Amino acid sequence: MKPAILFGGASYEHEISIVSAIALKKVLKTPLTFIFLDAEGGFWHIPAEKMRSNHFSSGDYRKDDPLTLVKGGFEKRGFLKAKPLEGFDTVLNLVHGGQGEDGTIASLMEFFAIPYIGPRKEASVISYNKWLTKLYAEGIGVQTVEYQVLHIDGDRNLDFDFPVIVKPLRLGSSIGVSIVRKREELDFALDVAFEFDDDVLVEPFIEGIEEFNIAGCKTDEGWILSRIEAPQKKEFLDFDQKYLDFARTEGVQEAKIDPTLQKDLEETFEKVYGTLFEGALIRCDFFFASGEILLNEINPIPGSMANYLFDDFAGTLSKLARSLPRPRSIRPDYAYINRVQSAKGPKTGMQD
Amino acid sequence: MKPAILFGGASYEHEISIVSAIALKKVLKTPLTFIFLDAEGGFWHIPAEKMRSNHFSSGDYRKDDPLTLVKGGFEKRGFLKAKPLEGFDTVLNLVHGGQGEDGTIASLMEFFAIPYIGPRKEASVISYNKWLTKLYAEGIGVQTVEYQVLHIDGDRNLDFDFPVIVKPLRLGSSIGVSIVRKREELDFALDVAFEFDDDVLVEPFIEGIEEFNIAGCKTDEGWILSRIEAPQKKEFLDFDQKYLDFARTEGVQEAKIDPTLQKDLEETFEKVYGTLFEGALIRCDFFFASGEILLNEINPIPGSMANYLFDDFAGTLSKLARSLPRPRSIRPDYAYINRVQSAKGPKTGMQD
Numbered sequence: 001m002k003p004a005i006l007f008g009g010a011s012y013e014h015e016i017s018i019v020s021a022i023a024l025k026k027v028l029k030t031p032l033t034f035i036f037l038d039a040e041g042g043f044w045h046i047p048a049e050k051m052r053s054n055h056f057s058s059g060d061y062r063k064d065d066p067l068t069l070v071k072g073g074f075e076k077r078g079f080l081k082a083k084p085l086e087g088f089d090t091v092l093n094l095v096h097g098g099q100g101e102d103g104t105i106a107s108l109m110e111f112f113a114i115p116y117i118g119p120r121k122e123a124s125v126i127s128y129n130k131w132l133t134k135l136y137a138e139g140i141g142v143q144t145v146e147y148q149v150l151h152i153d154g155d156r157n158l159d160f161d162f163p164v165i166v167k168p169l170r171l172g173s174s175i176g177v178s179i180v181r182k183r184e185e186l187d188f189a190l191d192v193a194f195e196f197d198d199d200v201l202v203e204p205f206i207e208g209i210e211e212f213n214i215a216g217c218k219t220d221e222g223w224i225l226s227r228i229e230a231p232q233k234k235e236f237l238d239f240d241q242k243y244l245d246f247a248r249t250e251g252v253q254e255a256k257i258d259p260t261l262q263k264d265l266e267e268t269f270e271k272v273y274g275t276l277f278e279g280a281l282i283r284c285d286f287f288f289a290s291g292e293i294l295l296n297e298i299n300p301i302p303g304s305m306a307n308y309l310f311d312d313f314a315g316t317l318s319k320l321a322r323s324l325p326r327p328r329s330i331r332p333d334y335a336y337i338n339r340v341q342s343a344k345g346p347k348t349g350m351q352d
Numbered sequence: 353m354k355p356a357i358l359f360g361g362a363s364y365e366h367e368i369s370i371v372s373a374i375a376l377k378k379v380l381k382t383p384l385t386f387i388f389l390d391a392e393g394g395f396w397h398i399p400a401e402k403m404r405s406n407h408f409s410s411g412d413y414r415k416d417d418p419l420t421l422v423k424g425g426f427e428k429r430g431f432l433k434a435k436p437l438e439g440f441d442t443v444l445n446l447v448h449g450g451q452g453e454d455g456t457i458a459s460l461m462e463f464f465a466i467p468y469i470g471p472r473k474e475a476s477v478i479s480y481n482k483w484l485t486k487l488y489a490e491g492i493g494v495q496t497v498e499y500q501v502l503h504i505d506g507d508r509n510l511d512f513d514f515p516v517i518v519k520p521l522r523l524g525s526s527i528g529v530s531i532v533r534k535r536e537e538l539d540f541a542l543d544v545a546f547e548f549d550d551d552v553l554v555e556p557f558i559e560g561i562e563e564f565n566i567a568g569c570k571t572d573e574g575w576i577l578s579r580i581e582a583p584q585k586k587e588f589l590d591f592d593q594k595y596l597d598f599a600r601t602e603g604v605q606e607a608k609i610d611p612t613l614q615k616d617l618e619e620t621f622e623k624v625y626g627t628l629f630e631g632a633l634i635r636c637d638f639f640f641a642s643g644e645i646l647l648n649e650i651n652p653i654p655g656s657m658a659n660y661l662f663d664d665f666a667g668t669l670s671k672l673a674r675s676l677p678r679p680r681s682i683r684p685d686y687a688y689i690n691r692v693q694s695a696k697g698p699k700t701g702m703q704d
Contacts, residue, residue: 057686107459332366334409
């Protein structure tokens, strides 16, 4: 596998995608191609030695080679004619949030017939929208925390007692998320969340709930599941903390958990992954309360691909790259048009 | 509004999209730009006078001008340099099924910042996948027929008695759909459906159920709802019949229905449309049984845009074109990277 890391994107997580790409450069020892997507929709080929965060914040990346999407890959402007960008066989979608996770990148890769690791269109839409994640979980028989959805133009009456947690419906990385402990704080928290999305998810906030994260993917050689991590117990990771999280390159200690619970978590992960997430390496964040596993969040492009949870991260990616879903090929044969035309006579077609 | 009709696409409904575009040419009196998407992903500018079905079935369209997607629109190859395709201000997504309805076209239009009429990414994914449509309907409190989903690798045990109706999970236009009256016919029907999709929806088939279709859209000037049609009572429209349906340009008689039912159907339509389908003109097909309205199908790009259901179709499209959702603009300010960099010193960046 010769991966091209696609990162950046028009997303509130643009910066952490850069950090995530820099982390992967450290972790993967193979030669990597780096493709930066700027906030305006321009693609740039970034030489590996320039992969420093200030190369992007300074705008210096604009001195690198711009790329154009073409069938099968990317092209660089050449002196006389365009030439294909070489050196990779699979794009790794590392655009966190926004275009990376809302189905845009998936659509571009499929439309331009570029093999890629990352969530497909349906998987993107379902995991990016927290309400759809709830509906999906319910549909496959996985529990979640109860919730309600508020719309920017709707009322603000809550179905639950405080404390509650307020989240923009379509963002990751804790942006715009607040814990609200009393009614007086609610309006401000909602105003903040509505800055980012017209819809907001409200859930009861469960103090001190146990959390377990597990990452993995399905490959032609079977499931590859990561170690299970019991993340640091802080109320919740805010954007700054998660930002640092995206730079993680060091392995974590496996959570000390009961073997039955471990098996249940792994089975629930596989159920969530199903066929929907084929082609992606995802991380599921679960709650565990009163003996029950609840799905909190599906992260279809986890920070630095959750490399720190795997024993053999590079090997996992390679196996996944060999197991990408093969789209059905659809070729119209014009059978119907031809039939109608032959009934009408060859000259008229269907214009009348 | 100066529309460009985008039609064709890699879809089992490629041909009916051509027919649909020809029908719109008849219905809309304004000058139209025609953009054909061939099955290989190439865009072509088709002169209006060449809009006959045999122009496509013969492959003659390849003598027209190829187009390239660029920021803000399409470009034609010029003699010395590329020049923008002019003459339109809004793309009308008329690619039925496949890329048109699965989120691909929506993603392309948004990525390349081209204003378009059609379902957005989430709306596409939810209406294209009949299981997700069921989950969505349940989530908004709209009833549907009971169902089960079978996977190509799974068992074939049914939860219902015969007759049942078998549908590929992700296609429109009755392709691969069968009514199965007894067990001996089931395997063949499932084999046919699995030719088109790895997942198949099975529902009890309700003989002689009442059906009502209603189309419409939300605009800045309010809701525009079409006449309600009680479609021809045949068991169900097969592909040939639907094919002709896509060529319809003549107005239909309004169904004679009770005013209370009409109001209920209209309200259910608006509930389904919600905020999800903003930017699109959709048709909902409802069942009515035992005094209850059930959502059968959401068609986010109905054949020939269901023009025959509207009193003022051109006016409806114009109002919709002025009411397209405005995407939030996201511009990274590199605040976090700059903060981390200034803490570390300006030279190192985050490479270590």
